[in-house]
Every structure is written in structure tokens, then in C-alpha cells.
Amino acid sequence: MKEDVRLMKGNEAIAEAAIRSGCDGYFGYPITPQSEVLETLMEMRPWETTGMVVLQAESEIASINMVYGGAACGKRVMTSSSSPGISLMCEGISYIAGAELPCLIVNVQRGGPGLGTIQPSQSDYFQATKGGGHGDYRMIVLAPASVQEMYDFVFDGFDLAFRYRIPTMILSDGVIGQMMEKVVVTRNRGRMSDEEICRQSGDWALTGRKANRQRHVATSLALEPAEMEATNLRLQAKYNEIEQSEVRYDELMTDDADYLIVAFGSSARIASETVQMARKKGLKLGLLRPITLWPFPSERIADLAARMKGILCVELNAGQMIEDVRLAVAGQVAVEHYGRMGGQLFTPGDVYEAVQEKLLKKRRH
Amino acid sequence: MKEELIIAGFGGQGVLSMGKILAYSGVMQGYEVSWMPAYGPEMRGGTANVTVIISDRPISSPIAHEYDTAIILNQQSMDKFESQIKPGGVLIYDTNGITHHPTRRDIRIFTIDATAEAARRGTIRMFNTMILGGYLKVRPVVTRESVFEGLKKSLPERAWKMLPANEEAVRVGAELIKEKL
Structure with a gap:
């Protein structure tokens, strides 16, 4: 077809x-x-x-x-x-x-x-x-x-x-x-x-109580602290499982990279052109794009950071994801931010200039 | 092949739909395309522009740093985008309403008096496809057949009766465009 x-x-x-x-x-x-x-x-x-x-x-x-x-x-x-x-x-x-x-x-x-x-x-x-x-x-x-x-x-x-x-x-x-x-x-x-919902994720939905099962309750209220803590512990266990199994990311030319851009969504699209511009000029730049922002690809970023000379977070904001990148990198290498705010965009060339300015020049000093 | 194009003018001139026809034409020829509007709160009368990229390879950034071609339909857009054309690139503009003409010497400049011609023919709504015809004469990135298919794709079925007139406008545009020497 x-x-x-x-x-x-x-x-x-x-x-x-x-x-x-x-x-x-x-x-x-x-x-x-x-x-x-x-x-x-x-x-x-x-x-x-x-x-x-x-x-x-x-x-x-x-x-x-x-x-x-x-x-x-x-x-x-x-x-x-x-x-x-x-x-x-x-x-x-x-x-x-x-x-x-x-x-x-x-x-x-x-x-x-x-x-x-x-x-x-x-x-x-x-x-x-x-x-x-x-x-x-x-x-x-x-x-x-x-x-x-x-x-x-x-x-x-x-x-x-x-x-x-x-x-x-x-x-x-x-x-x-x-x-x-x-x-x-x-x-x-x-x-x-x-029936399909039950098969897929268990019998929890409010589908009308039948004679042969307990009533289902959908609520976020538990006035008893012990009960509320139990809910929290269950949530945390679930979040741990998601962090173990559902992390997704994409990489561009990270294998031999000396410098790394971390960017997501539209910024990653723009930065992927920057990577190609840099490669043409002989600069070994790579890109990691988190696809899941939570769970965050912290382990992969930590691994990559170990062999990078510098990392630039490129975001259309004042520097938000950079906090998670810095936590992941844990001081192994300097992590800088480049961004625009208020609805302004950067071009691949702007990002290339930021790489020069924030990663390469700084190292020379 | 990669063409990075900006079309810029007033809202209501058909800037966005011209880009859409072109993007569809690229799809018809199996190219990768992106169509990125600088959308604003304005509708008719405000400024409007769209970046269209047509390439035989996957398109990384939908936002371009410089353009191979700029189609300029008002003075504000001329002021903003003349400097953003790659050396050796192309600038196409309708002289209607332009008081400060382009001054660059390292690009090819073309004029197309589509506003006047469309008004003379009483087909002002074909203005944008006339410009498109002129553009394709200078930059034949897609075939005229693909454009006709693209036109059909981008118009709702109720507007298909307008197809012959649009196709004619594409032909007229190709004859109307002149290189400014």
C-alpha cells in the first residue's frame, strides 16, 4: 500500500x-x-x-x-x-x-x-x-x-x-x-x-459497579496522613520505575564530539543545523536531544560529559533545562546556557556564534 | 538541492498561501519541505512572512539564517530582509509601494509588477500565484506541473473552479518578471 x-x-x-x-x-x-x-x-x-x-x-x-x-x-x-x-x-x-x-x-x-x-x-x-x-x-x-x-x-x-x-x-x-x-x-x-482497558491497565476505572466487584474510587483526597503517605510512596515507586524504563533521547554526531549541545524540541532542530555548520568548519560538535524531559536522560548526559571539553544548553528560555543538565554533569565539565526569550527565535548561525563565544573563547582565556 | 526562501509582505496578500502552494508542489515532487510562518496577531494589513525550505535531504532547521531567495511585497519587508539574502542569491519584488529600492550589488534582483497587472486584468486575487509564476521562472525548483498539482492540493474543493485562472496567472507571472540590471 x-x-x-x-x-x-x-x-x-x-x-x-x-x-x-x-x-x-x-x-x-x-x-x-x-x-x-x-x-x-x-x-x-x-x-x-x-x-x-x-x-x-x-x-x-x-x-x-x-x-x-x-x-x-x-x-x-x-x-x-x-x-x-x-x-x-x-x-x-x-x-x-x-x-x-x-x-x-x-x-x-x-x-x-x-x-x-x-x-x-x-x-x-x-x-x-x-x-x-x-x-x-x-x-x-x-x-x-x-x-x-x-x-x-x-x-x-x-x-x-x-x-x-x-x-x-x-x-x-x-x-x-x-x-x-x-x-x-x-x-x-x-x-x-x-474490557480492553481492564486488560491493559487493570480494573480501576469507574465503569459502573457490578455485583461481583468492590466499588472503584477515583480521588486524590486522603485525610488520614498515613494513607496519604502510602499514596505518595506508591507514586514514588511508580516514578522510579518510569525513570528506569522510559527515558528517550536522540543523538547527532556525539561519537567523536569534543563539544556538546543539549537542546530539545524546536531548539534541537535549529541546533542540528549548527552541528552541521560546525562540522564543515572542522569543529567536532555533537547534539543530544532529550525526547523525554521527564524522565530526563541524566545518565547518558553524565556519560557524554566525561569526554567533552564543554557543554552548551540551547533553549528558548532564560535557562531551565540547564539545571537538570548541570545536575547530571555534576561538575565534570562547564555547562553554559544560550537562549532567547519572549517569543524571539535564534537561527543556526546565532547558535554557532554562541558556541564560539561561550565554549571556545572561554577555554582560551 | 536546497532552496531556503522567504516570502514577506502584508497579511491578505496571500503570502502564506503562496508558500503553501510551493510547499505542496515540493511534496508532489518527493522533496522534503518545511513551511514556517512568522504568525502574528494581525490578519489583513499587518506584516506576514513565511519561510519555505525545499530540499532533497531531510531538513534540519526550519528557521533559516540567510535565504537563497527573498520575495518581497512591501517596504517593511524590504528593509528587514534585503540584508538577509545569501551573496549570489535572488531578490524578487513588486515595485508597487516600494519607495526605497534594493541597493545590494552581490545578489540578482528581479522586479515583477504583479499588483498592476492583476488589477489591470481584474484578477487581484491571483496576485500571489502571478508572483509564484515569476519566482519559478527565475528559480525552477519545482516543475510547473507540480505547482498545478500543489495548487489543487492546497485549495479546498469548493475553490477548484479557480484553478484554471490560477494556472493562467502562473504563466503570466513568468512573462512579467524582469531582471533589474
Whole structure:
């Protein structure tokens, strides 16, 4: 069969993949630069084909709580928004994490803080990987660097969410959301039945109590501290397992590299061109791209750091992922930051200059 | 083959859709493509630009440092992008509304009076495909057949009745473009 290749915006790819991944419900509220997710879903009218519910809620807070409700019923549910909207959802995300429910959240980041700008940014790294909401919780965070990955990570995100009963986030940005690239449209899986959910992730969902089983409760509330601590210990054990098994990253020309760039998402795309520019000029530069921002590829970065002369973190923010890189590197080598903020982008040439300035010049002094 | 192109002008001139047609044409020929808009809060009347990259190899950065070609459709874009063209590259512009003409000597400069011609023909909405035709005359990165297929792909079915007029505009654009010597 001939491959189904289409030209799509990242946001359109999210919508297409949602329907094809057997999503039961999407709940969202428009915000630039991700509005095409909801628009595309509305245009495709999946409620007439797969039965998927698409609903524009009255706010982001309502959206995430609808997701909470759908997730509790064992449904494949999702929402998407951009930075300020995700901030509004953080309370709900913490509740979903506490109640150990699966869901997919897409953040097509824009510049902040506050209402900020509508242009691309990566300044929600902290929010995505360190909490955002309250309590000792984690989300699995996937960082796509292409429109194809926007598509693929919807499938992966739902699978991970259900495997671990954990909220999973696709942390994208205005570059990947708005750009068009070729996408190979693959797979088409149906929505899951209650029985399939049980088979896949256990009998936990609120599917209506039958005579032969205990009632299921989805809650994040446990007033008894011992009970709440037990919940926390269970969560931590799960997070440990995820850290052991689900780390993903990609590498470009790291084998013989003297210097390393660490970058994710759109920054990694831009920096990969920088690596090629540097190689043409004889500078042995490599790139490590974390695909999962949590769990973070700390071990791999520590291994690589041992043979590097310098590391540059390239991010569209003031320096957020650099904190995790420095923890991983543990002082083996200097780790510098290069970034733009507020919706400004850098070019491959800008990153090359930063490599010269921050890694090479500093060493000479 | 790798073409890094910027199309820049006012919102409403069809800047983004011109890029989209070109990107689709690249897909039709089996090339890798990326289409990256500098999206803004403005719609009609504000500035709009899009970076289109067409390559026979996977595209690393969708953001270009310098451009092989710039298609410039207003003065603001001329001021911003003339300096970002690679030496030996191409600048194409519509003279309508341009008060400060380009001054670089290390690039090839072309003019295309598409605004005037489209107005004369009463087909102002074909303005962007006329420009596209001119561009392809100078930089034949994709075949005219691929462009016609790309046009069809990028237009919704209800607009297919406009295809012949658009195809004609591509042909007219190719005749309209002139090198500025």
C-alpha cells in the first residue's frame, strides 16, 4: 500500500492523531498558537465516525476537569492549550496525578510570563517537569521536534499514560505547532472498550459497579496522613520505575564530539543545523536531544560529559533545562546556557556564534 | 538541492498561501519541505512572512539564517530582509509601494509588477500565484506541473473552479518578471 503522506501543521497533526489513536474525548479552549487543534477536530467531526467527543469548554479550568472526569471513567481523553492556559490547568493536573489517572495534555508553548506573547517559547520547562501544580507528582513529558513526532507522540503519550496511569504531556511550542511538514499518516486504532482497558491497565476505572466487584474510587483526597503517605510512596515507586524504563533521547554526531549541545524540541532542530555548520568548519560538535524531559536522560548526559571539553544548553528560555543538565554533569565539565526569550527565535548561525563565544573563547582565556 | 526562501509582505496578500502552494508542489515532487510562518496577531494589513525550505535531504532547521531567495511585497519587508539574502542569491519584488529600492550589488534582483497587472486584468486575487509564476521562472525548483498539482492540493474543493485562472496567472507571472540590471 502506498504511504499516506500529507503536509500538515503540527497542531493539525495532533488532531489527526487524536482521532486515529482512538481518543474518546477532547476538551479544550482556544488560545494561540494551538487553536488549530480544536479547529481541526471540529472540522473533522469525529463524533460522526469514531464517536469521539469534541467539546469547546467554557474555560481551561473546565477543560481539565472534564478530562479528569473522563479519565476516571477509563476513557482516552485529552486537552491542549498554550502556556497561560496550562497554568490554569495546573490544579486539575495535580488532582489527576494524585488520583492516578491517565490523560494526555498538549502544551504548544508561547512566551511568558503572564499573558506574555503569542510567539514560540520553551519557558514552561520548569512547569512541565517540576510540577506546576502542587504536591510530589510527576508527569511524563515528551518533547517533539517535528510535525511527525507531534503525530506519533499522541499515540505514545496515550500508551504511556495508560501503562502507568499518569498524566502525560506533549511539550511543544509555537514553531512545531505552526509549521507545516510532511507527515506519514499511519495507524488507525479504535476506541477501547471497558474490557480492553481492564486488560491493559487493570480494573480501576469507574465503569459502573457490578455485583461481583468492590466499588472503584477515583480521588486524590486522603485525610488520614498515613494513607496519604502510602499514596505518595506508591507514586514514588511508580516514578522510579518510569525513570528506569522510559527515558528517550536522540543523538547527532556525539561519537567523536569534543563539544556538546543539549537542546530539545524546536531548539534541537535549529541546533542540528549548527552541528552541521560546525562540522564543515572542522569543529567536532555533537547534539543530544532529550525526547523525554521527564524522565530526563541524566545518565547518558553524565556519560557524554566525561569526554567533552564543554557543554552548551540551547533553549528558548532564560535557562531551565540547564539545571537538570548541570545536575547530571555534576561538575565534570562547564555547562553554559544560550537562549532567547519572549517569543524571539535564534537561527543556526546565532547558535554557532554562541558556541564560539561561550565554549571556545572561554577555554582560551 | 536546497532552496531556503522567504516570502514577506502584508497579511491578505496571500503570502502564506503562496508558500503553501510551493510547499505542496515540493511534496508532489518527493522533496522534503518545511513551511514556517512568522504568525502574528494581525490578519489583513499587518506584516506576514513565511519561510519555505525545499530540499532533497531531510531538513534540519526550519528557521533559516540567510535565504537563497527573498520575495518581497512591501517596504517593511524590504528593509528587514534585503540584508538577509545569501551573496549570489535572488531578490524578487513588486515595485508597487516600494519607495526605497534594493541597493545590494552581490545578489540578482528581479522586479515583477504583479499588483498592476492583476488589477489591470481584474484578477487581484491571483496576485500571489502571478508572483509564484515569476519566482519559478527565475528559480525552477519545482516543475510547473507540480505547482498545478500543489495548487489543487492546497485549495479546498469548493475553490477548484479557480484553478484554471490560477494556472493562467502562473504563466503570466513568468512573462512579467524582469531582471533589474
